[in-house]
Amino acid sequence: MIRVAKLTDYGIALMTRLAQAPAASATARDLAEALGLPLPTVSKLLKLLARQELLLSQRGAKGGYSLARRPEEITLAELVGALEGRVAVTECSAEAGCACELEPTCDVRENWGWINRQVMSALENVTLREMAGSLAGKPGGNA
Secondary structure, three states, rough: OOOOOOHHHHHHHHHHHHEEEEEOOOOHHHHHHHHHHOOOHHHHHHHHHHHHHOOOEEEEOOOOOEEEEOHHHHHHHHHHHHOOOOOOHHHOOOOOOOOOHHHHOOOOHOOOOOOOHHHHHHHOOOOOOHOOOOOOOOOOOOO
C-alpha cells in the first residue's frame, strides 16, 4: 500500500493550520492543542519544518511559528520531500541507482518511473492554500 507516513500527515496538518491564518504565528503548544497531537511530536515537526525553511521561528513571549512563504507558494511535493525525503513509489523509482536484484530483467521499471512522475506532478499541483481550503470542487476531489 502506498501511504504517507503518519508524521508527514501530522506535518501537513500543522502547515495547513498555519496556512489558515498565514499572517499570524502560533506556538507549538497552541498547535498541539488545536490538532489534538502530542506536544513533543508537534515540537519535533515544527523544528524540522523550520530547518527546511518552510517555517519561521520567533523566540520570546510573542514568539511562535509562522509560514516562511505564502501558502500558495508551498506545494505538497515540497512538504512531503521535507518530511520524508524524495518521493519514490518503488526502489527503482529513485533516480540515484536501483538496488533491486531484478533490474537487469525488469519489464516494468520504466512504467514505475512514469507512475512516480505522475504522483510527483499531482503533489506539485496542490498548494498549501488549497489544502487549507476544500479540494472537493477539484477534478478528482471528493464531492
